[in-house]
Amino acid sequence: MPLPLLHDPVLNAGARASLAHGMEAMSAHTDAPLRVRGHSSGEGYEVFDLQEEFELGPCGRRYLLSVDADHGEMLLLAVGS
Secondary structure, eight states: OOOOOOOOOOOOHHHHHHHHHHHHHHTTTOOSOEEEEEEEEETTEEEEEEEEOOSSSSOOOEEEEEEETTSSOEEEEEEOO
8 A cells, every 4th residue: 555645734924934934943953955744823823843855865853843923932842753
């Protein structure tokens, strides 16, 4: 049985702005391109599931990034393998 393909989430303008702001926090932790694997929004925050995507080799580390609506606070968690 083949595995289902992962579909990238569609982000609205607010989520894209939060992700762009959160990428500043990510720059200190990785130089790899990042793929958004998942997204969720709640009252006053956006949460992103991110994974490093290298051109060759296995996928890299995963992160959870939470950004508040005012872009004043962020939480970055490295997710174990």
